[in-house]
Amino acid sequence: MANILRKSSRGVINIILFLIFFIPFYWMALTSIKSIGQVMQFPPAFFVSKPRFENFITAFESIEFLHYLKNSVVVTVCVMAAQLLTVVPAAYAFARFDFKGKGAMFGMVLATTMIPAQMIFLPVFVILSKAHLINTYWSLILPQATSAFGIFMLRQSFMQVPKELIEAARLDKAGEMKIMFKIMLPMSKSTVSTLALLNFIGTWNDYFWAKVLTTTDAVKTLPVGITSLSNVDGGIAQHIVMAGNVLMLLPILIAFVLAQKQILKAFSYTGVK
Amino acid sequence: MKHLAKRILCAVLACAMMFTATACGGDDSSSAQGGGETIELTFWYANSVDDYVQGAVERFNSTVGAEKGIHVTAENQGAYTDVDQKLQASYLAGTAPDMTVLEIASVGLFGDGGMLQSLDELAAGESDETFDLNDFHEGLLYNCYVNDTLYSVPFLRSTSLLYLNTTMLEEAGVDPASITTWDSFAEACEKVHRETGKYGVSYPINYWYTEAFMLTNGGFPISDDGKVCTVDNEVSRAVNSYWMDLMDKGRAHVYAYAEADKMTSDIINQDTAMWFSSTGGLTSYIEVAQENGFELQTAFIPRGTQQGTTTGGCNIAMVAGMDEERQAACWEFMKFMSSVDETVEACISTGYVATRKSALENEKMKQWNEQYPQYEVALNQLSVAKGRPNNPGYTEFQVEITNAIAEITVNRADEDATLAALERKGNELFNE
Numbered sequence: 001m002a003n004i005l006r007k008s009s010r011g012v013i014n015i016i017l018f019l020i021f022f023i024p025f026y027w028m029a030l031t032s033i034k035s036i037g038q039v040m041q042f043p044p045a046f047f048v049s050k051p052r053f054e055n056f057i058t059a060f061e062s063i064e065f066l067h068y069l070k071n072s073v074v075v076t077v078c079v080m081a082a083q084l085l086t087v088v089p090a091a092y093a094f095a096r097f098d099f100k101g102k103g104a105m106f107g108m109v110l111a112t113t114m115i116p117a118q119m120i121f122l123p124v125f126v127i128l129s130k131a132h133l134i135n136t137y138w139s140l141i142l143p144q145a146t147s148a149f150g151i152f153m154l155r156q157s158f159m160q161v162p163k164e165l166i167e168a169a170r171l172d173k174a175g176e177m178k179i180m181f182k183i184m185l186p187m188s189k190s191t192v193s194t195l196a197l198l199n200f201i202g203t204w205n206d207y208f209w210a211k212v213l214t215t216t217d218a219v220k221t222l223p224v225g226i227t228s229l230s231n232v233d234g235g236i237a238q239h240i241v242m243a244g245n246v247l248m249l250l251p252i253l254i255a256f257v258l259a260q261k262q263i264l265k266a267f268s269y270t271g272v273k
Numbered sequence: 274m275k276h277l278a279k280r281i282l283c284a285v286l287a288c289a290m291m292f293t294a295t296a297c298g299g300d301d302s303s304s305a306q307g308g309g310e311t312i313e314l315t316f317w318y319a320n321s322v323d324d325y326v327q328g329a330v331e332r333f334n335s336t337v338g339a340e341k342g343i344h345v346t347a348e349n350q351g352a353y354t355d356v357d358q359k360l361q362a363s364y365l366a367g368t369a370p371d372m373t374v375l376e377i378a379s380v381g382l383f384g385d386g387g388m389l390q391s392l393d394e395l396a397a398g399e400s401d402e403t404f405d406l407n408d409f410h411e412g413l414l415y416n417c418y419v420n421d422t423l424y425s426v427p428f429l430r431s432t433s434l435l436y437l438n439t440t441m442l443e444e445a446g447v448d449p450a451s452i453t454t455w456d457s458f459a460e461a462c463e464k465v466h467r468e469t470g471k472y473g474v475s476y477p478i479n480y481w482y483t484e485a486f487m488l489t490n491g492g493f494p495i496s497d498d499g500k501v502c503t504v505d506n507e508v509s510r511a512v513n514s515y516w517m518d519l520m521d522k523g524r525a526h527v528y529a530y531a532e533a534d535k536m537t538s539d540i541i542n543q544d545t546a547m548w549f550s551s552t553g554g555l556t557s558y559i560e561v562a563q564e565n566g567f568e569l570q571t572a573f574i575p576r577g578t579q580q581g582t583t584t585g586g587c588n589i590a591m592v593a594g595m596d597e598e599r600q601a602a603c604w605e606f607m608k609f610m611s612s613v614d615e616t617v618e619a620c621i622s623t624g625y626v627a628t629r630k631s632a633l634e635n636e637k638m639k640q641w642n643e644q645y646p647q648y649e650v651a652l653n654q655l656s657v658a659k660g661r662p663n664n665p666g667y668t669e670f671q672v673e674i675t676n677a678i679a680e681i682t683v684n685r686a687d688e689d690a691t692l693a694a695l696e697r698k699g700n701e702l703f704n705e
Contacts, residue, residue: 040541122362129366215317215359215370216348227351228321 028249032056032242039238055243059229062240064217065247068225072204075140075221079203080196082145087195090146091154092180096166106155113148117208125213139213140221144203150195157191158184193262201252222248312602314345315370319356319587322429323349325622333609343602353379353587364388364592371595372603374428374587377416378671381663383590384419390591392423395604404608408629415660417588425588426611427628429619431553432582432658433485434651435574440567441546445469449570452547455489455515458575462524465546472526475545476516477533478679480671481583482549485574486512488581488659494674495703499664502699504674505692511577513681513688520682529679541565549574551585552651555624559645571647573654580657586625617641626651666702673698 031039033051059065093099094106128139161184169179185192207223214220226244230237256263318326330347338344350356353376360383363369375383383389396406406414406423413427435458439449445468447461462473476482480494487493492508495501519525526545528535539545540561550558555571562569574582589610591603609615613629617638620627632638633652642649661667677695680686 037541040538042538042542042544121358122365125359125362126366129363129368134363134368211351211355212358212362215350215363224351228323230321 025249028242028245031239032246034239036237036239052239055239056247059226059240059243059247063225063228063244065222065225065244067217068220068222071137071219072221072223074137075210075219076200076203078137078141079144080199082141083147083150083195083199086146087150087154088180088185090151091158092176092184094151095155095158109148109151121208121212128213135214135216135218137219140206140209140219143209143213144206147195147199150199153195154188154191157188161187190262190265193259197255197259197263200255204248204252311342311344312599314343314372314599314602314606316345316347316589316606317350317356317360317370317373318347319350319353319374319376322623325619328622329610329615329618332615333606337605337609341602341605343605345606357382360388360592369592369594371599372589372591372606375425375590376587377430377585378661378663378668380416380425380588380590381419382665382668384422384424385665388593389424390593390595390600390603392426392591392604392607395600396423399608401608403612408613408631409611410626410628410630410655410658412584412655412658412660413626413628416584416663419663425590426607428587428589428610429553429623429625430584430586430588430628431551431625432584432651432654433481433549433574434552434555434582434654435572436548436550436558437570437572438540438543438546438562438567439570441465441469441471441543445546447546449572452572453576455575455577458547459515459519459524461547462519463522466522466524469546471543472539472545473524474519474547474549475526475536475539476549477528477530477536478516478675478682479530479533480675480678481551481585483509483512483674483678484583485549485581486515486577488583489574489579490577491579493659494670494699495662495664495667499662499667500703502670502696502703504677504699505689505696509692510688513678516682517685527682529683530675543567553586553623553625555647555651556622557624559647569647571650573650573657582654582658584658584660620648624648624651626655664703666699666705670699670702673702 030046030048032055033048033053034045034055035052038045038048090109094102094109124143125134128134128142133139133142165183165187166179169183174182205223206221207227210221210224214224226241226248229241229244316330326347326349330345334344348370350359353374356373356375357379360369360373360375369388380389396404409417409427413430417423417425417427435452437449437452442449442452442461442465445461445465447464451457452461458474465471465473484494487508490508490511492503492506494504494509496503516525516527520527526535526539536545536548536550540548540558543565559569573580589607591600591607595603611628613627613632613635616627616629617632617635619625620632620638621641627633627635627638642652673695677691681688681691
């Protein structure tokens with residue numbers, strides 16, 4: 001009896017959690033195929049009999065969608081590549097080497113996660129501006145070229161790799177780079193996939209840096225471009241904005257579907273539950 | 274793994290090539306054109322006015338600009354707060370634009386901070402009779418000055434305005450022209466509610482409308498010298514009681530500003546007969562009325578003990594630190610953008626008020642006002658408009674007063690305690 005109760009209460013909690021996460025997405029998708037009259041209708045309709053798919057065409061044509069999309073792709077790919085080059089060696093060093101000030105340095109890395117972007121915006125802008133990098137891709141890549149959270153998570157994963165494996169590799173005269181990329185990284189595949197996905201979502205959706213570090217349209221990314229959809233139709237265009245959001249969300253959904261297995265594994269391995 | 278490494282390497286190389294292409298693009302501030310030097314200027318603006326601003330800049334570049342060797346590039350920075358944020362940062366970095374719009378409450382902050390060029394000499398030495406400071410409406414000039422120094426000229430300016438769905442009002446037996454005072458406004462709300470079951474007014478609580486109602490009741494949240502907070506008094510208590518009474522009797526739909534979307538919904542669904550908004554929304558509201566089949570009129574903010582309205586919008590300012598030649602080029606652009614012809618274009622295109630008095634004599638404006646008398650009401654209201662406080666602490670105070678009045682009106686927090694706390698906070702902010 002107790003078992004049935006436990007199972008059913010778990011089921012109810014799962015359903016509630018599912019609805020909490022699912023409803024906002026459903027609402028976005030639903031709004032994206034409504035007319036503005038249906039959007040403003042009260043009480044709101046939970047289904048649409050005649051979906052207006054032309055909203056997607058309007059969203060696509062009202063802004064330079066392909067230009068912003070290209071910028072988003074370039075920035076996201078480059079940030080991911082840059083983080084791979086900076087996060088892996090840092091995590092490996094913190095996990096496998098003992099050196100003076102290691103604890104303090106690791107503490108400093110973790111402390112950076114507590115500083116909000118708004119606080120460091122001014123010095124970052126000034127540095128990039130003096131280096132003539134504002135309105136270039138660099139201005140959107142460099143501030144995100146490493147990740148303290150990534151270093152922390154990968155360090156935890158690297159620490160789980162048996163010491164004997166590394167010692168055996170060293171006996172076989174493998175260099176540190178080889179150990180790092182050929183032993184540690186494949187052994188932490190799940191964590192790397194998760195980090196890559198979180199990093200992808202974070203960079204793809206990033207609004208703050210893309211907004212404050214650009215003053216022209218040259219390298220503006222999709223999240224900033226999509227906000228200007230709110231100006232369509234005299235400023236009352238929630239349905240068009242939502243259509244733009246759906247278009248922006250598609251790559252994330254595809255990436256999630258592709259990496260789903262690895263992510264679940266990573267969270268169960270690393271103890272991030 | 275080999276394949277993965279190869280792919281990553283390819284991606285990095287491809288990106289590096291793209292950077293090289295992008296990062297190499299130079300940004301010269303002047304360029305040779307047909308033997309003479311063209312002065313390249315950058316102008317920052319904000320909000321959804323791209324069509325008008327880009328069109329106006331194009332007109333300048335092809336006329337005055339082409340004649341005098343000046344080329345302006347206009348760049349939209351997002352909202353007014355984004356302009357403020359980026360202007361501070363770029364000024365520190367030495368990469369600020371030549372000219373920028375500034376939300377009128379920010380002129381004091383940047384003027385006081387030495388980031389803006391004084392326009393006194395340029396304006397005084399102006400022989401061009403198309404530019405005349407006295408031709409701007411007085412209510413709009415207040416925020417152009419900081420400590421008696423001219424730092425900006427009026428650009429896209431607005432006032433708070435009462436919008437009327439006259440189709441609904443007439444259905445309820447209300448003469449729209451009768452809505453002129455607090456009493457007649459309340460009476461109209463009562464009739465609409467009684468006859469149609471709908472709201473008389475949809476009202477998101479916001480500092481701008483609170484200020485407007487305090488103003489029409491003989492007060493304002495800050496003293497005239499801009500140093501003392503004046504909210505814990507009978508003027509604000511009367512405004513709060515007025516709205517709570519309308520709300521309790523079901524005549525007003527009152528809610529916190531975070532839910533301001535409700536107003537759009539009320540307007541489109543014709544669940545409200547009246548609402549307050551900026552003149553800057555006039556063009557959009559006329560479109561909404563046409564699409565949804567109702568007649569739209571505008572009116573002054575209802576009078577309590579006196580007539581009055583609050584102003585908003587932005588001015589154009591010149592950034593400090595340029596040589597005289599660039600200053601003169603910027604001044605040409607600022608004169609052009611604040612000319613009678615341009616202010617008429619801006620008014621028609623966006624709904625912001627025409628800033629020059631002589632715009633009323635402009636043929637295009639006359640025709641437009643005849644076709645859409647709603648614009649003329651907005652313009653006439655300028656005679657009772659009050660400038661925005663220049664105290665740098667007022668920007669933060671706006672959030673405080675919006676929240677406090679919502680607490681009192683919607684959540685029914687203790688009025689005495691909330692107003693006393695708000696006044697204390699205001700005095701702290703104004704004297705920091």
